[in-house]
Amino acid sequence: MPPDLRGRRSRDPFWVVVGALFNGIQWVRSLRTPVIPYVRPVDRGLTLVVQETRREAADVVGLRLGAPDGGLLPRWQPGCHLDLLLPSGRRRQYSLCGDPADRRSYRIAVRRLPAGGGGSIEVHEDLVEGRTVRVQGPRNAFPFLASESYLFLAGGIGITPILPMVQAAERAGADWRLVYTGRSRETLPFLDELAGLPPGRIVIRTDDEHGVPRSADLLRDAGPGTAVYCCGPAPMIDAVRGAFSAGTLHYERFAPAPIVDGRPFTVELARTGTTIGVAAGQSALEAIKAELPSVAYSCRQGFCGTCRVRVLDGTVDQRAATDQGGDSMLICVSRARGGHLTLDL
Structure with missing residues (x-):
């Protein structure tokens, strides 16, 4: 169309109608598309205080934990465990062994393992009466089902x-x-x-x-x-x-299953450039822990997710039900499929 006296071209009526229809469709779609509000992450952790310690057997200490204000604790069922977030940063799981009807306290029992990863020693030596500790749970990985x-x-x-x-x-x-x-x-x-x-x-x-x-x-x-x-x-x-x-x-x-079908592979720790050999009967966690003692882990069986690490290169042989794809792995159980992995460690 010819321009007007100011040099502006008139809008073609056809495209005006098309634009209006398009804008109308987008508006209708916006009405149908739910607006997802921001969801603030929920901290399901609890701060508990050690109410009582008791020697239950040789090298076994029982701990009774409760809310600092004496309030009610979340319910649990037989088979549940707590994740203890120890002062050192270690994370360990311990089964609840008290009475589920007791809403004022949780009870756990821990055997001291001098050759373990240090968690049990920390519980025995540091979690004295009056000490506070962060926990998560209760969670149930061992459900008790009805039977005659x-x-x-x-x-x-x-x-x-x-x-x-x-x-x-x-x-x-x-x-x-x-x-x-x-x-x-x-x-x-x-x-x-x-x-x-x-x-x-x-x-x-x-x-x-x-x-x-x-x-x-x-x-x-x-x-x-x-x-x-x-x-x-x-x-x-x-x-x-x-x-x-x-x-x-x-x-x-309470301990990882033995590895019976493993093949050796190597792991490169990207942050230091160190390459580590993992033996056929060894987990990547074991090998990495010898080089990097501060690496995070807990259950060593592939269900808690504490040892999940980002994979930068290589193909993962996923061996845990909770593994979610090839961009990360649980180093306590999963392995390399192609003989080498580069990890974000």
Whole structure:
């Protein structure tokens, strides 16, 4: 169209209509598209105070934790654990072993492991009565499900998640049995509490009195339909898994499972340029920890997510259900698929 007296061209009516229609469509779409408000991250951590410490067995300390103001704590069920954020920065998981009906306190029990990663020693030496500690949870990675018949297998400190289950089964009137094993009676926590339960349902087996138990000794009462709950050292769990054939088996480890199909690979720590060799039977976490002792970790089994690290180069053999893709990995369980990884460490 010709320009007007000021040199401006008149707008073509066709394009005026098209523009109006387009703007109308966009306006209608905006009405249908929900506006997502900013969501502030929720801190689910708690600051608790150590109300009581008690020697439960040789090298085992029990801690009772409560709110500083004595208020109610979040509910929990048998099988739940707390994440303790220790003063050193270490993060460790410990099973709740008290009474779920007690909303004023949480109880955990920790065995001192001189050759461990330092978390248990810190609990024993630093978490004295009156000390505050940050926790997260409770969380449940070992849920206790309803059944008419139970067989509970506990090895040493593995009694911690099992004890509330046994007490819940007794209250529910279920048919249950407990086999509790350990090196000696002096190393077994909570024997005094178990003494208050029907003695005919509990078998205490110690290595010094009865020898190391076989899987047949542990699973003698595992009849058809029995729900078996097992927690203890890796050899005990592996023996039970290998021999189990009836009912349903639920188990929780306190240590990582052995690596039986691993291949060696190398890891480059991008921030220092250091290259580390990871052996076939070794986790990347173990190898990295020798070079970088401050590396964060906790469960060592691939479920807590503490040791997640960004992958800068290489292909990851994801071995944890919580791994979310090739741009990061849980170095406690996942490995390299192509022989080499570069990590943001």
